[in-house]
Amino acid sequence: MYEGVVQDLIDELGRLPGVGPKSAQRIAFHLLQADPTDVRRLADVLIEVKARVRFCATCFNVSEAEQCRICADPRRDPTTLCVVEEYKDVVAIERTREFKGRYHVLGGAISPIDGIGPDQLRIRELLQRLADDQIGEIILATDPNLEGEATATYLTRQLRPLGLRVTRLASGLPVGGDLEYADEVTLGRAFVGRQAAP
Ligand SMILES: [Zn+2]
Secondary structure (H helix, E strand, C coil), X not given: CCCHHHHHHHHHHHCCCCCCHHHHHHXXXXXXXXXXXXXXXXXXXXXXXXXXXXXCCCCCCEECCCCCCCCCCCCCCCCEEEEECCHHHHHHHHHHCCCCCEEEECCCCCEHHHCECHHHCCHHHHHHHHCCCCCXXXXXXXXXXXXXXXXXXXXXXXXXXXXXXXXXXXXXXXXXXXXXXXXXXXXXXXXXXXXXCC
16 A cells, blocks of 8 residues: 555554554554654664563563562562463552462463463463462462353363362453453452352
């Protein structure tokens, strides 16, 4: 549609999640008209984030160091582990201020349609962490949708024989949605009211 590099920009923007062709075009034209200093700052931060941010060696949260801020914090309770699908779920749960333990980020959910099975998730790493017998409770905080449920059910079967307390968030979260879209109060309540996994 457009010439050379402008079309390249629109194509690249269009590959971002949630950006349709119209939005990609709108962002591209905004950037074309923007102050060069502002665009340079955006370009710099994109490069910097890829260079500096990696995954925490323990929990796979995003981190700028070997260990993320939460794993490195001695005030966080090492006996409780909250298992989530994505980094953004950590952010959502942290916002509720109801959880003082540590996390394990799976990197997705079991979804046969998308070819994602247990081996594609960081479940092996989770089981390895449990060899450290400090951990007494695992809270399964996967998304309240089909894939999240399948993942939690699979994990419950894996974890129960280990003699750990396995809990799930209380109902009340909007079914079919993502954890990150639940409001803080609802998510906070679901956390406090967590129950033994069925
Ligand atoms: Zn960590």
